[in-house]
Amino acid sequence: MAPLSPDRLDPAALDGRRVAVLGFGAQGRAQALNLRDSGIDVVVGLRDASPHRAECAREGLEVLDPAAAARACDVCAMLVPDEVQPRLYAETLAPALRPGSALLFAHGYNIHYRKLLPRADLDVVMVAPLGIGEQVRRQYELGRGVPALLAVHQDASGQAAAVAGAYATADGHARAAVFQTTFSAETETDLFAEQAVLCGGLGQLITAAFETLTEAGYPEELAYFCCLHEVQLIAGLVQSRGIAGMRRSISSTAAYGDASRGPRVIGAQSRQAMREMLAEIRDGRFAAELGAEMARGAPTLAAWRKAAEEHPIEAVGARLRALMPWLEQG
Ligand SMILES: NC(=O)c1ccc[n+]([C@@H]2O[C@H](COP(=O)([O-])OP(=O)(O)OC[C@H]3O[C@@H](n4cnc5c(N)ncnc54)[C@H](OP(=O)(O)O)[C@@H]3O)[C@@H](O)[C@H]2O)c1
Missing domain, CATH: 1.10.1040.10 (N-(1-d-carboxylethyl)-l-norvaline Dehydrogenase; domain 2)
Known part of the structure; x- marks a missing residue:
């Protein structure tokens, strides 16, 4: 399994695209801040009562509720706990995501085991960091990155792999290595x-x-x-x-x-x-x-x-x- 070459990780695929990061926990915080520092247009999706709204405000990150964030984005990163994702998708995101937008996961469990069935018009991709959120942010700040796994489950737009590659670059993973895999192999291993x-x-x-x-x-x-x-x-x-x-x-x-x-x-x-x-x-x-x-x-x-x-x-x-x-x- 060789690392993806730079042409598969071209950051340009996110030009003009808005990313919604849902959740501001271990991965959500790290990835929202890394993407912002990479010049990506980021909005964070949080519940009204989220204790993380204050930190987002201090960081100058725009916050919307999850439905509004989904309506406003081209790429929606599912960085809430795995057990929460199926219901959040079915009740809030599925009716809100724009046709042709991408749903991005950091772990393949819900897609692989069909707990979450995405609309057919969406791209469904994974960028799974091989490290905890704290490392993802810390290494990015040091000018380095933690490796990541990239996978494409559904390519409705023809751009799914390019968008995932650009996201991996913006999150700092291309500074280390990005390996292509599948949702099944990532989940099972x-x-x-x-x-x-x-x-x-x-x-x-x-x-x-x-x-x-x-x-x-x-x-x-x-x-x-x-x-x-x-x-x-x-x-x-x-x-x-x-x-x-x-x-x-x-x-x-x-x-x-x-x-x-x-x-x-x-x-x-x-x-x-x-x-x-x-x-x-x-x-x-x-x-x-x-x-x-x-x-x-x-x-x-x-x-x-x-x-x-x-x-x-x-x-x-x-x-x-x-x-x-x-x-x-x-
Ligand atoms: N932990 C890691 O370092 C790590 C490593 C690799 C992959 N992953 C994957 O990354 C994904 C995110 O995991 P995580 O550990 O970063 O999650 P996490 O820290 O537990 O996520 C917490 C965030 O999710 C929000 N949230 C929880 N329930 C919600 C709901 N019902 N509706 C809306 N928002 C809700 C929380 O909202 P509030 O702000 O309101 O509390 C908080 O902002 C998972 O797929 C996981 O498998 C995680």
């Missing part, structure tokens, strides 16, 4: 990584290791420091240097333990579980299960959150983190 590695896998790994040490009689403070606190150090090394680079940066004892014991932790059973999880994502079983849970008011999720809050690792963590107030600053 994103869900899989959350479940297998970033959230599901990592959380379970830390908790199981903490429990193994404390059950064996070690103090929970020791277990917390070595199994949870130090993850940040290794994650930083893995991100900046790769796994082999991390191994070059740790002691021979750690590297030998890693290579000889790691495969016992993530063995055949874990790999089979990963294949099954991926299959559930790809055939829609995970999305159907999640949809049913949300329709019931998310009682199972609430119970899981409560159990996590009550786990002993949280009490010891709260005590130890209070001794390190600098953690918040990174």
Whole structure:
């Protein structure tokens, strides 16, 4: 997958087009400010009671309600939470968007799983930053950018890819790299990584290791420091240097333990579980299960959150983190 060449990312495709950024949260704030600083005509779409109206005013950004913003724009960036998007589109945006305008997403979930069915006359594109909103803004301010994924789901105007490429450039992503993908591949890989590695896998790994040490009689403070606190150090090394680079940066004892014991932790059973999880994502079983849970008011999720809050690792963590107030600053 090679990065898109500059001719696919020509900012001129947004000339004379107005962009509405719906939402001023993690991504909405970063992208509205980046687009404005790139010289794009931006309007922010917010509810009347939004606590973000004051900051938009301080930044000199025009704010309209979501319906008016949709009526006034050529490109409508859906930067509100994924679970809110289907209803916002159906009730507010679908009747308001001008024929031939573009609907832009930062994640493919609702389109891929058909939770949101856009009008046939709209372009439907994705520019998904490979970083959190704070990084998208910070790197832009530093004259750099975070990479992004670009996809086209529907090309009614014949201009969909060009508009998405120009948007990616205005948001700073072309300064790093923009890769073309599909809504399906972005959604499925994103869900899989959350479940297998970033959230599901990592959380379970830390908790199981903490429990193994404390059950064996070690103090929970020791277990917390070595199994949870130090993850940040290794994650930083893995991100900046790769796994082999991390191994070059740790002691021979750690590297030998890693290579000889790691495969016992993530063995055949874990790999089979990963294949099954991926299959559930790809055939829609995970999305159907999640949809049913949300329709019931998310009682199972609430119970899981409560159990996590009550786990002993949280009490010891709260005590130890209070001794390190600098953690918040990174
Ligand atoms: N978080 C990230 O860094 C990140 C990274 C990559 C992709 N994404 C994708 O980016 C998109 C936006 O995610 P996000 O994390 O930036 O969202 P977010 O921070 O949770 O969005 C908050 C904004 O959405 C507005 N909002 C919430 N409910 C609304 C409603 N019913 N009607 C109108 N506005 C509503 C809020 O309005 P108020 O101002 O009224 O509170 C607020 O301005 C998602 O598709 C997500 O998957 C996010």
